[in-house]
Amino acid sequence: MRIATWNVNSVKQRVPRLLPWLDQRQPDVVCLQETKLADDKFAELLGAELAGRGYAFAVHGEATWNGVAILSRVGLEDVVAGIEGAPGFPHPEARAVSATCGGIRVVSVYVPNGRVPGSDHYVYKLAWLDSLRAMVAAAGPAEAIVLGDMNIAPTDDDVFDPDAYVGQTHVTEPERAALASLQDLGLRDVVRDRWPGERVFTYWDYRAGMFHQDLGMRIDLVLAGAAVAERVRAAWVDRHARKGSGPSDHAPVIVDLDEAPDGDIGPVVPPPSAPVLKRGAKKLPQAP
Numbered sequence: 001m002r003i004a005t006w007n008v009n010s011v012k013q014r015v016p017r018l019l020p021w022l023d024q025r026q027p028d029v030v031c032l033q034e035t036k037l038a039d040d041k042f043a044e045l046l047g048a049e050l051a052g053r054g055y056a057f058a059v060h061g062e063a064t065w066n067g068v069a070i071l072s073r074v075g076l077e078d079v080v081a082g083i084e085g086a087p088g089f090p091h092p093e094a095r096a097v098s099a100t101c102g103g104i105r106v107v108s109v110y111v112p113n114g115r116v117p118g119s120d121h122y123v124y125k126l127a128w129l130d131s132l133r134a135m136v137a138a139a140g141p142a143e144a145i146v147l148g149d150m151n152i153a154p155t156d157d158d159v160f161d162p163d164a165y166v167g168q169t170h171v172t173e174p175e176r177a178a179l180a181s182l183q184d185l186g187l188r189d190v191v192r193d194r195w196p197g198e199r200v201f202t203y204w205d206y207r208a209g210m211f212h213q214d215l216g217m218r219i220d221l222v223l224a225g226a227a228v229a230e231r232v233r234a235a236w237v238d239r240h241a242r243k244g245s246g247p248s249d250h251a252p253v254i255v256d257l258d259e260a261p262d263g264d265i266g267p268v269v270p271p272p273s274a275p276v277l278k279r280g281a282k283k284l285p286q287a288p
Contacts, residue, residue, distance in 0.1 A: 001074060002026065002288035003255040005147035005220055007033040007110070007250035008239070011069075014248055020050055025254065026261075028074045029086070029101045031108030031147040035059065037066030041070065060097040067094050068110050069150070074102035086131035089124045091184055097255045098133065098139075099228045104228055105139055107132075110150035112198075113226055122169060125151070129178040133185065141185040142225040144161060148204075149250065152179045154189060158218035161279045168284070170219060187223035190255055194235045195267035199275070202237055207285040211242060211249075213277035215282050222255050231257040236266030 004027040008014040011032060022030070035042060044058045050057055054073040060081035070076065079099040082092060089112070098107040109132060112125040123146030136144060152175045154160040165171045183189065193202060204281035210216065222235065234256040242251040256262075276282055 001028045001104075002147065002254060002261070003029045003104075003106070003222070003257065004238075004252050004254045005031040005033070005108070006252035007149040007220060007223060007248060009036075009248040009250065010033045011035040011037055011042065011067075013246065015045065017241065017244075017246060017248070021238075022053055022055075022071075022099070023254070025238065025252075027254065028053075028072065029104075029106055029224075031106065032069040032073040033067070033110035033149045035061050035069055036064055037061050037067055039173050042067075043210075058144045059096050060094045062094045065093070066097075066110060068108045070097055070099050070101065070106055072099070072101040072106075076101060081220050083128075083135045085134070087124055087127045089121065090145045095128070096135075101170050103143070104194045105144040106216075107136065107144060107146045107148075107158065109146060109150070111149060111151045114259070116173065117167070117169055117172050121235045125169075126174055126178055127177075127204075129182065133182045136182065136187070137185055140225075141187055142227045144187070145226045145228050146223040147183070147221070147253070148185060149219060149260070150179060151219055152176060153217045153219055154179060154192070157202070159216040160217070160276075162284065163280060164282065164284050165174070170217065174190070174287045183223060186226055188227055188229040190222050190224050190232050191218075191237070191253060192266065193229070194232065198267045200237060202253055205248050205285050206240065207281075210285065211270075212274065213282065216271035220250055220253050222253055231256060232268065234260035234262065234264045237268045239268045239270060239272070
């Protein structure tokens with residue numbers, strides 16, 4: 001079984017990239033984030049194309065912002081939109097959808113950004129993560145896989161330069177502690193487990209040539225319970241999908257269970273040709 005997660009940053013804009021990617025990579029289950037479409041509009045836009053490829057889908061969306069989806073051709077049962085009791089900002093947002101696919105409880109998540117450390121949105125992010133942890137704990141994490149844009153880099157090894165992120169979200173101790181608490185349920189970070197010492201990013205800002213210099217972050221994660229993690233045969237970032245015209249600013253993350261059609265490739269395919277490795281050489285585009 002091939003499972004993937006991809007923050008498409010507007011599924012409407014990404015249709016010309018998404019459909020060929022499905023045909024090329026042939027994932028069995030796909031978790032999408034930032035679909036930015038209401039549920040009826042998603043079905044109108046992609047329903048026929050997905051059905052023709054054998055995918056059922058579950059969506060939890062809203063116009064303009066947020067939105068998550070699960071596409072599956074190995075079954076789609078017990079769909080739950082959202083997280084019961086999760087906080088809103090101020091109203092509940094479309095940030096999680098879960099379903100059972102091929103015997104695995106799949107949770108597609110788009111964690112709040114947090115914006116500025118200490119802000120109301122940052123407090124909301126931490127509270128939302130607490131609700132996610134409670135839901136996963138109640139559902140039984142051993143047979144679960146939580147995938148998506150976590151908006152947290154787990155360690156300093158998951159950003160191009162820790163000094164560039166001082167004072168920014170995604171790297172603060174409370175955020176990382178919340179992510180670690182989720183993993184403490186028994187969820188394994190399967191990409192990092194497979195590639196413990198490698199430079200691996202999943203997101204690169206559109207600005208300042210960050211992608212071509214490989215100045216990114218690893219914030220799109222696949223966290224698998226024990227029963228799922230032991231089936232992993234490959235785990236890699238499909239960097240090719242970030243190249244070319246009209247890409248998302250995120251790349252898909254692909255995990256193969258039981259067998260690896262492309263072999264145990266990775267961690268990043270294809271690898272960057274001219275990464276900037278020297279710390280202190282580059283700042284974030286938004287930095288003064």
